[in-house]
Amino acid sequence: MDELLRDFLTETAESLDRVDSQLVRLEQEPDNGQVLGNIFRLVHTIKGTCGFLGLPRLEALTHAAET
Numbered sequence: 001m002d003e004l005l006r007d008f009l010t011e012t013a014e015s016l017d018r019v020d021s022q023l024v025r026l027e028q029e030p031d032n033g034q035v036l037g038n039i040f041r042l043v044h045t046i047k048g049t050c051g052f053l054g055l056p057r058l059e060a061l062t063h064a065a066e067t
Contacts, residue, residue, distance in 0.1 A: 019039055
């Protein structure tokens with residue numbers, strides 16, 4: 001499980017970096033639906049992985065971000 005959590009943290013950090021850059025881009029292009037979709041998919045993936053790993057507090061946080 002330690003390796004699985006380590007992989008999750010690594011992948012999540014990379015995804016959050018992409019979310020950050022996509023948020024900057026969305027700020028510059030507020031009508032760009034593709035960018036918004038990219039952000040949604042990244043957060044949705046993190047939420048799903050949290051559910052799979054049994055991390056309910058993080059899952060609730062990402063669910064709120066997704067909403």
